[in-house]
Amino acid sequence: MNDIIREIVERLALENAVSFNGVAKAEAVLGKLLGSNPELRSRIKEIILLVREITEKVNSLTLTQQKELLSKLGPVKPVEKPLKTIGIPELPKAEGFTKITLRFAPNPDGPLTLGNARPAILCDYYARKTGGKLILRFEDTSPSVKPPLREAYEWVVEDLKWLGIEPDEIYYQSDRLPIYYDYATSFLEKGFAYVCLCKPGDFRSYEREGKPCPHRDHDPALNIRLWEKMLDGTMKPGEAVVRVKTDMEHPNPAVRDWPALRIDIAEHPRISGFRVWPLYNWSCAIDDYEMKISHVIRGKEHLTNEVRQSYVFQYLNAPQPVSIHIGRVGLENSVLSKSKIMKGFSQGFYTGLDDPRLGTLRALRRRGFKPEVIRRVILDMGLKITEAMVKWENLYAYNREVVDWNSERYYFVKDPFKLVVKNMTKRVEARLSRHPSRPELGFRPIVIEPHEGMVELLVSAEDVCNTMPGSRLRLISLFNVEIESVDRETKLVNSFFKGMEVPEKSAGIKLIQWVLPEDAVETWVLMPDASYAKGLGESSLKRLPPGRMVQLVRFGFCVVEKVSENFVELVFSHP
């Protein structure tokens, strides 16, 4: 037995030494040994001595000797690596539930942002993966503080659809007021809740001190009478609120007897005639119960709400859904806050809800990001509760992967300069490749006809305005020129024809794109900062349908947005 162990240790020590420059570490050898032979742990004292001894011996050999010895031991035994689980973890078991049901529950007060996409995509992912159910629930129960927007309900559905998410069921909390009332009545009758008449500041004092307020011990009959006064209009907003009895000595003051329903007489875009509205924790707990939600995936700002709502489930004698709290998502240099977005939008600061500066899903869609790319970055982040900042670079890389193969190449010159090429006598037929990796897509031929030994072309300012006379440029797929002079005032560059042959890379000659004046169309590109890059593009851009992704050579991937006889507008996607 000891001989066998000795042999294994020798091999491990040699392997370790050989992979680390001739020096083996006893710890690592021991770790590997115990990892694959856990039964040796009971003999640890004895094994350690053995491992140290052998490791020292191995380390006293030269690397060459070690290699020799190792090769004598025969072919290396394949190391069995534990299977790595791919993707994100399984959903935790939800005790007391037979079917996996998740809900995405936004407030319809704006379009969805990348931040909302995180819970939405995760819920959808798990619902689909497990054959469960996904519910979309509009949480629109605060007509005065977070007034829902009539149009936003539709925006949410559209944005989800774009992400590939189609909920199995849709609910509107504003349709369900009677349900929340019924449970409230029942809770009041059973003494699980009470009508509190404290002024908000007064209650806060009780809460801080952990003492019950004077209304906590009202008997159910009185509570019901007060409740009816809340409903029938006798009481005004702010005069009373229904509180769920939790524990006035709960260590977290935020959990103590939280408010469940209050009077709010502001208008609601969907319904009218109601003056008592549930607060988040009430409608949410009741709905999660009614809809048999098994798992709740939501932002970590709801961490204490899970504790608050646990009292409702206890009173209902029902299992509480498993809560998974996830961190907020940030997007570099972008606005993700819905209230800021809506404010800036209504003040006209943004051109629309798809303004490229915004982190809305519609802005990302407009910029040509594919839904699977959004899904990928979200699923990449997993179920962690930590915050995550999404880098544009990351989105770019993923999107390029999806988009590159199907993006035809076109030439666009920003801030055009006129390039006059002299000593040009031949007629040239340029063949511009539609896609360098896909020759089967063919070419777009452009014929260049010199007049009196000259040709005029258009090139980008940034490619020529700092070039020195005598330097050379290669016009891609066309010919080479030598710069004679550059006049930035008149945006005119004079040059000589310098041959057709493609220059060697080593010559360090810059390759630039160009447009023929007779074949140019006014082209603007909306940039991520909402400015426009203005210039001229080749006329074949006009034949593209809006929504098509192209690559403007040496400029970047762009989405065609508007096309007319003499104007093309695109939206910049990424380099």
Next chain:
RNA sequence: GCUCCGAUGGUGUAGCCCGGUCAAGCAUACGAGCCUCUCGAGCUCGGGGCCCGGGUUCAAAUCCCGGUCGGAGCACCA
């Protein structure tokens, strides 16, 4: 102030529950080279990380304690 939570390369993560095959995997970014008539794509190679300090243990990214930093909540908002 009170109550919670978290920390793995530049970024996003895997591993942590249940300590050892982790001398830490992946992606992206970055650097070098190859390829390419784009600053795109592709290929090859490379550098880079367990917040700090103690403790437990033969062994700590993993367990315990303390600290630091960061975040969330403390609404008659969601």
